[in-house]
Amino acid sequence: MVGICGGTGSLRRLVDGDHLPAREENVAREFSKETIAVHTVDHTVLNETQPARTDDGELIWVWGDVYGHGSTDNYSPKPPGISNAEYCVSRYGEVGIQFPTTLNGECCGVVYQPDEETLTLFTDHLSTRPLYYVATGDGIAFSSSITPLAPLSAGLSEDRVAEFMHYKRVFGIRTVFEDVRQVPPASIVQFDARTGEKLRTETYWTPTYAPVSKPLEEYVDEFAERFADALEDRMREDGDYGVLLSGGSDSRLFVAATDEPLVGLHMNDWLNEEARVAKQVADTSGNEFLLLEREPDHYPSILDDGIQYSNLNGAYTQGHVIGFDEELREEVDVIFSGHLADSLYGRSKVPQFELKIPGTGEAAEIPIYKAVDTLEETIDILSDTDDYYFGPTYNGTFRSGNPETVPTDDSLHDILSNACHVDEDNVELGNVEYDSFEDLALYNYVYPLTNAWSAFHHFSYVQTHPYRNPFLDRRLVTLQTQIPIEYRLRGEIVNKAIAKLAPDLAAIPRAGTRTPLDRSFPVRYVWRHWSGVRRLLFSSEPDDHRTQGPWPDKSFAREKYLAVNDQITTQKEKTQSIPAISWKDVDKSSGGTDRILTLINHPAIESVVETGSETDDQPKVE
Numbered sequence: 001m002v003g004i005c006g007g008t009g010s011l012r013r014l015v016d017g018d019h020l021p022a023r024e025e026n027v028a029r030e031f032s033k034e035t036i037a038v039h040t041v042d043h044t045v046l047n048e049t050q051p052a053r054t055d056d057g058e059l060i061w062v063w064g065d066v067y068g069h070g071s072t073d074n075y076s077p078k079p080p081g082i083s084n085a086e087y088c089v090s091r092y093g094e095v096g097i098q099f100p101t102t103l104n105g106e107c108c109g110v111v112y113q114p115d116e117e118t119l120t121l122f123t124d125h126l127s128t129r130p131l132y133y134v135a136t137g138d139g140i141a142f143s144s145s146i147t148p149l150a151p152l153s154a155g156l157s158e159d160r161v162a163e164f165m166h167y168k169r170v171f172g173i174r175t176v177f178e179d180v181r182q183v184p185p186a187s188i189v190q191f192d193a194r195t196g197e198k199l200r201t202e203t204y205w206t207p208t209y210a211p212v213s214k215p216l217e218e219y220v221d222e223f224a225e226r227f228a229d230a231l232e233d234r235m236r237e238d239g240d241y242g243v244l245l246s247g248g249s250d251s252r253l254f255v256a257a258t259d260e261p262l263v264g265l266h267m268n269d270w271l272n273e274e275a276r277v278a279k280q281v282a283d284t285s286g287n288e289f290l291l292l293e294r295e296p297d298h299y300p301s302i303l304d305d306g307i308q309y310s311n312l313n314g315a316y317t318q319g320h321v322i323g324f325d326e327e328l329r330e331e332v333d334v335i336f337s338g339h340l341a342d343s344l345y346g347r348s349k350v351p352q353f354e355l356k357i358p359g360t361g362e363a364a365e366i367p368i369y370k371a372v373d374t375l376e377e378t379i380d381i382l383s384d385t386d387d388y389y390f391g392p393t394y395n396g397t398f399r400s401g402n403p404e405t406v407p408t409d410d411s412l413h414d415i416l417s418n419a420c421h422v423d424e425d426n427v428e429l430g431n432v433e434y435d436s437f438e439d440l441a442l443y444n445y446v447y448p449l450t451n452a453w454s455a456f457h458h459f460s461y462v463q464t465h466p467y468r469n470p471f472l473d474r475r476l477v478t479l480q481t482q483i484p485i486e487y488r489l490r491g492e493i494v495n496k497a498i499a500k501l502a503p504d505l506a507a508i509p510r511a512g513t514r515t516p517l518d519r520s521f522p523v524r525y526v527w528r529h530w531s532g533v534r535r536l537l538f539s540s541e542p543d544d545h546r547t548q549g550p551w552p553d554k555s556f557a558r559e560k561y562l563a564v565n566d567q568i569t570t571q572k573e574k575t576q577s578i579p580a581i582s583w584k585d586v587d588k589s590s591g592g593t594d595r596i597l598t599l600i601n602h603p604a605i606e607s608v609v610e611t612g613s614e615t616d617d618q619p620k621v622e
Contacts (some may be wrong), residue, residue, distance in 0.1 A: 187203045191448070
């Protein structure tokens, strides 16, 4: 497991390297002094000696990658040959402890100032590498994994377990564990290393929707240029690079934006329609193609082989890449993906109107922005546990109009009342502040990134192999806040960028809808819905777990290969010991099985359930 953990004071002995078990292909490092201990584990390809030391003796650790600093108009890339921690030391020498405020990266970090006896934790603009912590009167314990901190907590929070059961994650900087907190996104949090007292919290950036009116083509040009720059920054080292290539558009932009070779990696159960389109994209761009073929029990096996990588930000079924680490190491040094691109730059997660389809229980989206200006409208938006995602069925065209039921007595209204707060200056969701109801509705899914129900998708990449995502680049995310909503809903900026950079790739039909990316939005909208109707009426799916899309029928695989009912029944005592789960409703609920399996198999939950929330040798959290 890659990551960082450690502690100050007496807590330094309770969070050690055993909590980040290194695999054979990882490099583990330990730094230990009388007042602090820090443990890091990195992938071999990108490992660096840490900590880096400033001229005045401050120590800096970084987990993840830093690519440069500064605004788009005054940007300085990180020079070659300097480590991430050394680069942060150089920035510290110029601006002091404020250096994280201008960084561009996918990272988090730790700064220890021995003379002042302070510990500072910092995150990037979206918390793409989260840091969790517990503060007691005896110091600070921190970790990129939630598991080492669970035994130091006061136990499970019933309200937040219920939130996880409904939403597959807990909003904001809270966790399912009492007293285990996450460093806010885009923030610097400083503590007294001896007493654990929080000295200050500074949030240096929040996403604020501030549309700038200009032609769509200007945004396409600027987006394509910034993406190419972001990709170049992530390919500076010598080595072999690969992209998780789908039959859609977001991953296609990678091979359109660079002339450097990129191995097209595609996860699937067979060479279906989705895989064939991905192969066509790789072949057309002159790149190698590799099918990463899933076994039928791929997803059930994650509960044994990969659930420890989860911070309970999503169900286990989102750990798509887990199990392919050996194949990836043989082929490439670094992988890319287009994960979250549509949530940032497309229509996904934008509140919009929908049309109920009579007699089907399905709904189709109407690509018109559904504005959010009040608390009531915000709660209505958040009550949609799928985040206005059209796509669980029928190839992303329709979605079920019948919300699932989960085995918990807590209602969505009660959960949101606990999670959402409003004052004169801002609105909060899970103790993360947004400037307006609109900003909360537009950005809560990615700010922080752990708010995404697909966050485990991202973190499984991070854990399995060296991973980078240029769609998360700070320059691009800043541009995103200026793009008018109508361009996100109907402009299809990514498609147009591909058409600009590589017309031959844009001419390849998208899997599922079979419509080229260079067609106009009205044509693609109509054809996508017709394709959805065609699939609804004339299904061409195999009779087993396989489908024509990127993902299998996970419920089929779960029932056939996991014996899910037996597993939950045999762990009845553990399930009943988790607050908020109503055992009597487990069989009667239409959803929630994936969340129960995630919870009862997670080592952090197991440590609390089996050992209790406190022992004599564990300090009481204040």
